[in-house]
Amino acid sequence: MNLLLKLYAISSKSGKEDQIKSFLLDSLADLPLSIETDGIGNIFITKGVAESYPCFAAHLDEIHAPCEREVIVEGDKIYTVDRLWNRVGCGADDKNGLWVIMNLLRSVPVMKAALFVQEERDGALAGCRGAGYCDMSFFDDAMYVLECDRKGASDVVSVGKGGTHLCEPDFIPQDLLQKYGYEMVRGGKTDVVELKMRGLEIPVCNISCGYYDAHKNSEYTLFSQLRNCLNFVLEITAAELKI
Numbered sequence: 001m002n003l004l005l006k007l008y009a010i011s012s013k014s015g016k017e018d019q020i021k022s023f024l025l026d027s028l029a030d031l032p033l034s035i036e037t038d039g040i041g042n043i044f045i046t047k048g049v050a051e052s053y054p055c056f057a058a059h060l061d062e063i064h065a066p067c068e069r070e071v072i073v074e075g076d077k078i079y080t081v082d083r084l085w086n087r088v089g090c091g092a093d094d095k096n097g098l099w100v101i102m103n104l105l106r107s108v109p110v111m112k113a114a115l116f117v118q119e120e121r122d123g124a125l126a127g128c129r130g131a132g133y134c135d136m137s138f139f140d141d142a143m144y145v146l147e148c149d150r151k152g153a154s155d156v157v158s159v160g161k162g163g164t165h166l167c168e169p170d171f172i173p174q175d176l177l178q179k180y181g182y183e184m185v186r187g188g189k190t191d192v193v194e195l196k197m198r199g200l201e202i203p204v205c206n207i208s209c210g211y212y213d214a215h216k217n218s219e220y221t222l223f224s225q226l227r228n229c230l231n232f233v234l235e236i237t238a239a240e241l242k243i
């Protein structure tokens with residue numbers, strides 16, 4: 001849980017992701033990773049060498065305005081408050097996704113990860129600017145892209161905004177969905193939906209990672225549900241999928 005508390009304490013408003021990027025790169029410095037960045041500030045990580053890789057995505061930014069915040073743990077529930085003890089958003093959307101990827105990088109021997117900046121809408125600026133900008137060739141040797149950036153604990157989004165087809169309904173085996181309490185649903189937009197809209201052909205999906213009240217001051221996470229998401233993704237990565 002410690003890593004998650006450190007992530008929540010860092011403000012990472014869209015376009016101001018430098019601090020969270022530094023924290024991330026420092027935390028991963030002991031791992032043998034190939035790390036690249038691009039002109040807009042996205043981070044691309046490759047671990048190990050393979051012909052094709054399981055690939056994961058998350059976004060580095062959050063919607064909330066920067067402020068000094070303290071992380072509160074109440075049993076399974078985690079949230080943040082400001083110096084006056086008012087609730088403020090913790091940026092679980094999408095630090096929970098980052099937490100999953102940072103854990104995967106420690107236990108999966110061969111994988112790729114795309115960490116995008118500026119996913120959130122910002123005034124007149126559209127969302128998914130990092131995913132809209134990136135060089136798609138990073139995904140040429142990826143088997144699929146799993147993003148953990150969905151509220152709640154039970155959704156695998158297989159159809160995104162505007163009816164965008166993300167993956168087949170049986171992409172993840174039914175017994176695996178049942179074991180972890182997930183089901184295939186329709187959902188909204190995030191980075192992997194943008195990648196599909198740009199023509200990415202491999203399967204992608206967006207998976208619930210235990211956060212609630214995203215974009216609100218009352219945002220919180222149920223840690224057991226985030227852990228369940230990590231275990232689900234680990235087992236997907238180990239499974240034979242229909243791809």
Ligand SMILES: [Zn+2]
Pocket residue numbers: 059093094119149190
């Ligand atoms: Zn998000």
